[in-house]
Amino acid sequence: MQNNIANYEETKLSKMVKVNFVLATLFLAGCSSFPEKASIVAFGQAADRVSQIGNVVYESNKTLGLARNVKESQLEYLQNGKVTFGERDIITVDQGQWKVRLVMLSAIGRYASELSKLNDPAAAERAAAAAKSLVASVSSVVAPNAERNLAPALSSVIAKLATSNFISTNLKRVIVETDPTIQIAVRLLASDFDLLSGVPIRNAKGISRANISLLNIVRTDHKISKIELKKFYNEIVKEELTTASRLLVMKAMSGALKKLAAAHRALAKSKDQDRSIAVFISAANEIGTIFSIPEITFGATK
Amino acid sequence: MTRLEARKILLEAENSLDLAWNKAPALSSRRRNLSRMIRTVDIELADLDTKILADGERAYKPLIGNLSKSIKDLKWARNKVESFEIAVKEAEKLVVWATKMIAIL
Numbered sequence: 001m002q003n004n005i006a007n008y009e010e011t012k013l014s015k016m017v018k019v020n021f022v023l024a025t026l027f028l029a030g031c032s033s034f035p036e037k038a039s040i041v042a043f044g045q046a047a048d049r050v051s052q053i054g055n056v057v058y059e060s061n062k063t064l065g066l067a068r069n070v071k072e073s074q075l076e077y078l079q080n081g082k083v084t085f086g087e088r089d090i091i092t093v094d095q096g097q098w099k100v101r102l103v104m105l106s107a108i109g110r111y112a113s114e115l116s117k118l119n120d121p122a123a124a125e126r127a128a129a130a131a132k133s134l135v136a137s138v139s140s141v142v143a144p145n146a147e148r149n150l151a152p153a154l155s156s157v158i159a160k161l162a163t164s165n166f167i168s169t170n171l172k173r174v175i176v177e178t179d180p181t182i183q184i185a186v187r188l189l190a191s192d193f194d195l196l197s198g199v200p201i202r203n204a205k206g207i208s209r210a211n212i213s214l215l216n217i218v219r220t221d222h223k224i225s226k227i228e229l230k231k232f233y234n235e236i237v238k239e240e241l242t243t244a245s246r247l248l249v250m251k252a253m254s255g256a257l258k259k260l261a262a263a264h265r266a267l268a269k270s271k272d273q274d275r276s277i278a279v280f281i282s283a284a285n286e287i288g289t290i291f292s293i294p295e296i297t298f299g300a301t302k
Numbered sequence: 303m304t305r306l307e308a309r310k311i312l313l314e315a316e317n318s319l320d321l322a323w324n325k326a327p328a329l330s331s332r333r334r335n336l337s338r339m340i341r342t343v344d345i346e347l348a349d350l351d352t353k354i355l356a357d358g359e360r361a362y363k364p365l366i367g368n369l370s371k372s373i374k375d376l377k378w379a380r381n382k383v384e385s386f387e388i389a390v391k392e393a394e395k396l397v398v399w400a401t402k403m404i405a406i407l
Contacts, residue, residue: 072337072341075337079334089345091341091344091345091348092348093348093351093352093355094352094355094356097352097355097356097359100355100359100362101355101362103362103366104362104365104366107365107366107369107370107373108369110369110373111369111372111373111376114373114376114377114380115376117380118376118379118380118383170375170378170379170382171376171379174372174375174376174379177372178368178369178372181365181368181369181372184361184365185362185365185369188358188361188362188365192355192358195351195354195355196351196355198347198351199344199347199348199351202316202344202347203344205320206337206340206341206344209320209323209337209340210337212328213328213329213333213337216328216329217329220329
């Protein structure tokens with residue numbers, strides 16, 4: 001009798017250990033992270049950010065064109081007394097051409113944003129695998145009556161999990177199949193941004209030339225005190241610094257895009273991901289830092 | 303002459319004019335004239351850049367189409383992962399139930 005009780009207790013304990021083992025496996029599977037998950041999210045967030053900066057670069061380009069007009073108009077007025085502001089065209093590349101590039105950049109941003117929102121497919125798959133082994137274990141330990149009650153509920157869960165390993169395979173396929181598109185798009189965009197930034201660079205030079213002439217004119221006016229002259233000089237220096245930072249963003253844009261392409265290639269090839277993504281994130285952060293200066297705020301230009 | 307060749311020549315002209323502007327005496331009429339010439343060259347360059355960009359515009363259309371498909375596929379994958387996670391939570395509930403059953407047995 002005592003032996004029977006001992007055997008019963010031992011069997012019960014063994015069943016408990018078995019189920020607890022399955023529980024622990026299920027818990028660990030849920031907690032473990034897909035190796036590429038962090039990389040995918042980091043890439044997605046940085047790429048989304050770079051795509052948003054494209055709009056700011058466009059606005060900045062218009063601002064520089066307008067600023068050049070204002071400066072050259074001021075100079076013309078001081079030199080000849082002629083008002084020319086309304087007659088001057090803003091020197092910029094056609095808006096429609098900018099838009100085509102911004103739409104492309106925005107599509108990359110939406111794709112990147114979707115990548116960054118993805119839950120962890122591998123964790124879901126591992127949890128699904130643990131759940132499948134759970135069925136076998138539970139079926140072997142519960143009483144026949146209980147098993148009958150449990151079976152429909154379990155089979156419903158298993159039906160949902162049956163094709164789970166399809167997800168990460170599918171996700172990987174999307175990244176691999178999208179890579180050539182990203183590579184071509186980024187090559188075109190980087191080259192076009194080099195071209196697009198040419199106009200603002202020349203506008204910035206125009207602003208500098210006008211500022212130098214304005215400083216020269218003001219300095220020859222003997223009615224202006226040294227204190228006023230210094231104040232005017234400081235204002236010009238501040239303007240020049242703002243212009244320089246706008247140009248920095250434009251110059252950094254094509255470089256950041258090239259790093260975006262390299263990081264995506266690394267994701268697709270599952271090779272050298274950490275380094276490529278770190279380089280890209282650093283480039284995206286660099287642009288973000290330029291935007292943190294008071295004169296240029298992220299998302300809009302002042 | 304291609305547009306890119308024309309652009310290169312205009313850029314060289316702009317650089318030469320800019321150098322001349324720097325060498326000209328401050329507030330001289332020469333400097334003023336050079337500023338006007340540079341502005342004219344800059345307008346020409348902006349027009350040329352627009353034309354060069356327009357030439358490459360068509361290349362973007364299929365790429366945007368490809369990305370739209372990828373975005374759709376990613377949304378599908380996200381929905382699937384979410385539905386599997388719900389299923390796993392259901393499985394966890396069943397485990398708790400089964401554990402209670404074993405304790406009773």
